[in-house]
Amino acid sequence: MNIDNLNWKILKCLQQNARQSNAEIGRQVGVSSPAVSERIKKMEDLGVIQGYNTLISPFEIGYQLKAIITMRAFMGKLKPFLEKVKTYDEIVNCYRITGDENFVMEVVLKNQKHLELFIDQLIVYGETKTQIVLSHVVKQKELKPII
Template sequence: MDKINWAILEELQKNARVSFTEIGRKIGLTSPAVAERVKKMEDAGVIKGYQTKLSHQKMGYQLRAIINLRAFTGRLKAFLETVKNFEEIVNCYRITGNENIIMEVVLHDQVHLEKLIDKLITYGETRTHIILSDVIEDAPVRQWKD
């Protein structure tokens, strides 16, 4: 990864739909040169894909929460096998520490949250934190500068 690739990634993280011509204009490369570098980063797995960002709130999900799960003995594997079936879970990480799992969930309301927790407690003990607002939203990955 050189400085030019980092500059391309920075532009793509701002707007993945920006044209190669526009990126090239900003960083001083031709459109074909940008396209070639992007293709190489895609092939290498540096760029894993492009996605559409949704507003959960405008889709009717008025409540967001972080839920930590401390799995009961012998229940972690079962949870890991079924976690993708929970439509409310938008991010899920296996972590170190007291809890095994941390999840970001989107919900319609408190009743929806209660129903989700009722499902989750079959796998372990939960701890829930209601999200009030985003402090850093969609922070770009940046090149480390020593």
């Protein structure tokens, strides 16, 4: 899909606040609410807009730790892990990557004991390395047009 300047303006508005009305977006970008609605629907249908999320603070709902865990899968354990990884509630993001490791996982945990028990589940699939997250320096940034 060719994303024109108007679509980028609409996407910028949605990235800043996806709950604002089409009328409000229309006022910001200079078109009618139906025009905004039509463009948003088209971008959803084409997969440009993949969804809308509510961001929840894990710390405010009881999690005490956030960690990044990298894993190098053992021979023969890659495919089983690809199925199993989807079942872990602790994993909020998982990426299959290139390099020495196969996966990078962002996890939330209740405490250190929970971390220990979770790592015990992972080590049957591969070698893990864990880093505790101290703070979130860059949050989900809005995407900008490719020039």
